[in-house]
Amino acid sequence: MSKITKIVLTGGPCAGKTTALQRIEKEFTEKGYKVFIIGESAT
Numbered sequence: 001m002s003k004i005t006k007i008v009l010t011g012g013p014c015a016g017k018t019t020a021l022q023r024i025e026k027e028f029t030e031k032g033y034k035v036f037i038i039g040e041s042a043t
Contacts, residue, residue, distance in 0.1 A: 007024060009017045025035045 009020055011017050021037065025037065028035050
C-alpha cells in the first residue's frame with residue numbers, strides 16, 4: 001500500500017495560499033507524484 005502524505009495550507013486572506021498551492025502542485029507533479037487538491041472546508 002502506498003503512503004499518503006497530506007499538506008494543509010492555512011492563513012488569512014491574501015497570505016499566499018493559492019500561490020503556494022500552485023507551486024506545490026507543479027513541483028510534486030513534475031517529480032512524479034499524484035497530487036489531489038481538495039477545496040476549502042468552512043468551519
